[in-house]
Amino acid sequence: MAEALTLSYIGLGLLTIGLFYVIWLIVKRNQAIAAIENAPAVAGSDELTGGAKNPTQFDEPDDDALEQMADVLASAAEAQGLVLEEE
Numbered sequence: 837m838a839e840a841l842t843l844s845y846i847g848l849g850l851l852t853i854g855l856f857y858v859i860w861l862i863v864k865r866n867q868a869i870a871a872i873e874n875a876p877a878v879a880g881s882d883e884l885t886g887g888a889k890n891p892t893q894f895d896e897p898d899d900d901a902l903e904q905m906a907d908v909l910a911s912a913a914e915a916q917g918l919v920l921e922e923e
Contacts, residue, residue, distance in 0.1 A: 913920045
């Protein structure tokens with residue numbers, strides 16, 4: 837009876853050690869995958885697709901864009917306590 841109990845303890849101990857080893861392997865694999873997925877992007881290593889449909893539209897701003905830029909500059913100057921002179 838004592839031999840069977842001892843053998844079962846040894847078997848359960850080996851099973852526990854084996855399970856800890858498998859868990860350790862899974863943790864290491866997940867850490868390696870996370871390190872690769874969360875690595876910082878190196879300039880030029882990523883491919884950017886697409887582009888502006890009409891890139892020449894940004895060459896000359898229209899009147900609405902100029903008015904919006906003036907409003908943004910005026911509000912930024914006001915927030916800093918400055919007064920812009922209008923021409």
